[in-house]
Amino acid sequence: PVPIFAHTHPDFQTDSSGWEPLFTPFGDDPEHCQREHCSKCEKLAANHGHLNKVAFWTARFAAEMFSPESTESKSAWDWGYLAGLWHDLGKYSPEFQGKLKGERIQIEHTGAGAALAKEQIPAWWETLGFVIAGHHSGLTNRRTKDSLTPLDDRATRASPMLENCRRFIADNLDEGLSQALQAFERPVIPERIGSGGPDAAFHWNCFIRMIFSALVDADSIATEAFASGNERKTKLRSQPVYDPIDVLAERLDTYLDRLRLMAGDTEVNRQRAGILQRCRVAAGSDSGFFTLNVPTGGGKTLAAMAFALLHVLTYRHKGMRRVIVAVPYTSIIEQNAGIYERALGPHNLVEHHSNLDDFNDQEESDEATIRRRLACENWDAPVIVTTNVQLFESLFTHKRRRARKLHNICNSVIILDEAQCVPVGFMALIVPMLRELVDHYGCTVVISTATQPAWRQVRGKPAFGIASERLQAIIPPDAELSRVEGFDRVTIQWPQTTTPLPYEDLARMLADEPCVMAIVHRKKDAQWLARKLTELRPAERVYHLSTNMCPVHRREVLEEIRTAIALHRQSGVPCRIVSTQLVEAGVDLDLPVIYRAMAGLDSIAQAAGRCNREGRMERKGRVVVFHAETLPPDGHLKRCAEITTSMLAEFDGQLDIRDPEIFEMFFRLLYRDCKPDAKDLVRHVTDLNFETLGKQFSLIDDTQQIPIVVIYDDEARSRLRTVQGIARSQSGEDVAARVAFRALQPYSVAVWPKGLAVLESILEPLFPGSIAKMLDPHLYPASYDPVFGLVTDDEPSIPPDRLIC
Template sequence: MLYFAHSARDDTGALDLESFQFLAQHLHAVAEGAARRATLARPERTDFAAAARLAGLLHDLGKYRPEFQLYIRDDPRYLKGNSLTRHKEAGAAVAFDRGHKAVAFAIAGHHGGIPDGTECLGAVSGPNGRVVAASLRATATRDCPELGAPVPIPPQLPNGLAWDLFTRVTFSCLVDADWSDTGAHEREVKNWPAEPDPPALEPGERLARVEAFIAGRAARPLEPHVKRARAEVLAACLVAAERPSGVFTLTVPTGGGKTLAALAFALKHAARHGLRRIIYVAPYMTILEQNADAIRDALDVGAADPTVFEHYSLADPGDTNANETDLGAAARRAENWDAPVVVTTNVQFFESLFSNKPGRCRKLHNIARSVVVLDECQTLPPGLVAPTCGMLNQLATELGCSVVLCTATQPAFDHDKLAPDERLAVTEIIPPDANLFATLKRVRVRWPKPTDAALGWGEVAGLMRAQKSALCVMNTKKAARAVYDELTTAGAGGAFHLSTGMCPQHRREKLAQVRGRLAAGEPCFVVSTQLIEAGVDVDFPFLLREMAPLESVIQAAGRCNREGKIPHAGGRVVVFRSAGGKMPPDRWYNAGRAKVEQLIREKGDGPQIDDPAAIRDYFARLYHTGNLDAAGVQEMRRTFKFASVAEAYRLIADAGQPVVVRTWGAHRAQIDDLLVELAARPRKSVYRQLAPFQVNLLPAQLVPVGHLLHEHAGRVLVWDGKYDDEVGIVSETADEFIV
């Protein structure tokens, strides 16, 4: 009897038996592919490659069941979902009984996700596990002699966290090899061309381009002290790149040129230590888009060049097998990050590290031996600091990564509430005598006194209109909209509103208009939520910030006198309490604001935003107010609860449901064309083209606006309600349901 792994059909839809993929061929290809990936990820660990090879050999062992072979031949007695055709449990049982528990978890999860320990044990002991494996041993070994080879000795690992990461990366190698081989078979059957190989990082050559680009930018008119500071930052990065791999901090105030300097560090460091790729991680879409553009410019590559790949959560339609919908190279890069430079979000990066799903975990082996640059790292939720820092330590010590923590406001990631294996032992890139914060001091902050009255929306708008240009940052969308309405009612020309109620493309276009007005010296008044704070490149002479946590105030202040054009730290930042404003429903955000208010009461003034010691003191106080592992993620990782970890580790408590805003008149024709294309052929490449036209809505709050939505054939929700050219989605309950 011939045993097959995958079927094939001709142009009429009928089975084409001659094009079926042999099961032994698939098992061998996946085993070698998984081992190759494991070797590239951890070249010093032969036991890792052996485990990955074993996972590949055993993952589809259950497909030797007669029932599966009848199912794959369209036997009507064995429809999809029939328990007698289940195939992952048998291989998991063999691995488990030979002591390879990590391999067992990987195999048990390669469809659907890595289970918790009790579920994995149930699968091994159940009717599709050991019993089936024993019944297939002779048949499978005859067809695929490699299955009869001696099983390698399981690795020796020190603790549960090490086992957790070992399992995750083994799983990643298995899934990527499995999906790649399945995709290659389908391309061969359909006579599609082979996918192109990704370009190499070539860090030495690319570093030369980046240095030339930075030199060209330095020739632009800049304040001398800013130019000197940026040159110092770049020089320090190039010196530090020669150091051994590990965890670094790059503590640079706004305007210090840290994005390009960090890129130069990453390239030189990669060349020095043979690292494979650079992964830029940013907390918000606004920073991601801006960084991606800057990196492409510096590397001299266009938007379509595969050298730089952007990956963010809004573009993902869900955790589906890419081979089911889109076999293109872009889809593959999105699943496995097989690109020299990846630019992605905190949510995509960190939740992938803690995920149990095949689509998200597929990329993990490619994170190994990378330079990971974490921009604005202070935005990590304090309640997840312990598991996050623990994982970053493991990336450095177990996966050969170097991690760079970039920010002007370094958190206390060595806090005494963290366990020893969670505290980050860092190397600061900037030498202590650089004195960057004094050199790049651009603003003076006026904090409210304890007795100062709270301001109404009209008063806030009035303070803005008293200036030629001003930026006001509010804590909530409702408050930002209220101040914006006051501005427009008063007839202020050049008024703009920014919030997450606007899709990314809308915000990008508005910011381009804002920058144009500022460059031309025209009046410009922007009211924004916190989205503008971190990394958005705008430069206002005057900033109003509603009372907030210190890190938010500092990041907002980075939008004031950003280029240092007003001498003697002449940018003005005014922090105020509002009469009608509410706080976001975030426990740590409220705790941060409370700590700032405490400092104001203690000192009679607020903290110095250009004093790293004051910033560290604030974070130390803040971290003492709560649990740095609020969901108990670390204990779950130690006890093999993969599904539970994935559920517990959420950077955003409710990340929201992306909806396509087809009623935005400015781009309606383009959006409609993409929706038509998506309905005809659901592909991840089309989902990603739609991502700039999406807004995140809270699923729990969709009922009140359900009549304004419809589900599209391409598995996306579409917004049919009003979409305003100035403020985005318009609804009476907008502030409650937009993330």
């Protein structure tokens, strides 16, 4: 037969002897493919068929999503193998082979496999059709037109392409592949999908996503291995490059024992030890949904990890293999990842979020670099620390790159840290997805909060949470930790009227406090208060935090704040901070007094978590809640503040944030007026409209905001130069943009159109055609204030020596 190829090789562009064959016939001969027992497929041998290797690895990835030896695992193996075997069938054409040889031809090759699936498996053909047709362009809709052609139309249009492939196969005497197209065992659809029950459409949607993920990862790994020449990536993929889970669990225990010996014998530390022990004991419980309600400062970051690692060990025989920690903000990731790295070793952990710098100038001869990049793409590491945005948007994405990791989310312990921050309007999708992962894909979910009980199902609102009988409490409700000595560390002073407190008066009150933080609703409020405090206390330090500052700038200021707080404890040097709510969830600060503008009860509890956090004070810390002159932004935050205000009126001006029933009431009132499917997306799940759902499922509504990259320091300038060089060398905007935003995200500030208009005359595009803009404060010093960050209005700057940041 005439040799047919899948890919050329970077080092053999014109010499086809170094190209990757498309298919290797099945058989017992050592040069043939032995399907699931094929050593050449397992090693991703360069001279072995691409379809064979991708089929092998897709099937393995798919089977590993389920318990070993289960019928689900066998079914997934069968679907995965066919997806891999047929995914590049369209390359069997004279046009595609001509393209490999340098002919300028535009040829679409993914539709043929989808058309074959429709012909050979008519009942459930879309299971393969979506996966194969989308393995480059992404999952499309079933019938509704979006930017991609709907699957039904795609398969119909690809029928002539399929016949063309068959003729080409016959003409080239490739009997092995001709048999492979028809002589196969028809895969069985899982019973929960085929039964036609009320959730069958959701089950099918998720199953398609998982097979799609397995195919995309397998195809990517096989292609990367072949292109690397020396199979370097293949070796890294197959070697045990991470420490085993039992080693990590033992290492964490050693680290925790060392911390215990170093810690003082205080009530807080005794309570932390008790929480850790409860987590260790609970790890042996049945897999499923768990709650971990621990007051702020209770050590839940490491206690939750201790539970997770031991739970993985308990269910390792069923395929459980990793821990995924999802948090609401990148600032928490950077903090938590540092803690986990010290405990487990940095090589065992992958940080994956929008601020992650996975861009550098290193050649991929650096094995650590290759491993890290691969793990960020497919989450093939024992511990992943990521954001809610990255986790949930990946679970509902239609894009191949984001979906690549999905099969590795299976068989994981998923810790949802600060779970109350997940947007309510997406619960109708997020809750069923978590149930799907727990019930059918071997996961355990830990709902970890410092407030009670954000995810407990509310009567009459099933979409908002998990049924109470399914929630296993790691800390029993009767423990009431927030009331015990050590965690009962603050007194809340509630406003006695709804009359707004003038900011002039607030500033004077803050000026009278030697160490205090005020948390306000809006960035302008924070700026005004910081300026006023500087006027009132010109010789003393004032710090400011808001999202007008790029992330690198904010990190620097937070480190200075921690130093200043420590200095205040030692010598009484005043320290005053004004911030927006960005400090409330997971930011490790410890102040004696907090002023908080009226907000949701959960936000007030989070603010209180920054007060007397370590219990060092002889007296309780103070949290002063006030009605601000300005209201929270319209929407969720404003509604939460209104509910707290109404509850205060009902309870005679006093609310006990230690009381679980108070939070039950708060969330019940919140959910009563909220829509769990605020964007009407559930119908796209049942209709198999993958593309439309993927585009509209966005936890952060930032579609109107434009990112501005601030050339804040020399590192930013260096990254920008390299990014611009990549952009000039790339033919596709998407590739350049992806690299650019990953590298420059720590230096970006998102602005609304009004703010953009103020700066437009001094902004430049990152590179030609880029939506993102860049700003150089060295050329325009007045545009980025060293205290307040990006200046988007006419407010005058003040000398930086008056405000230290």
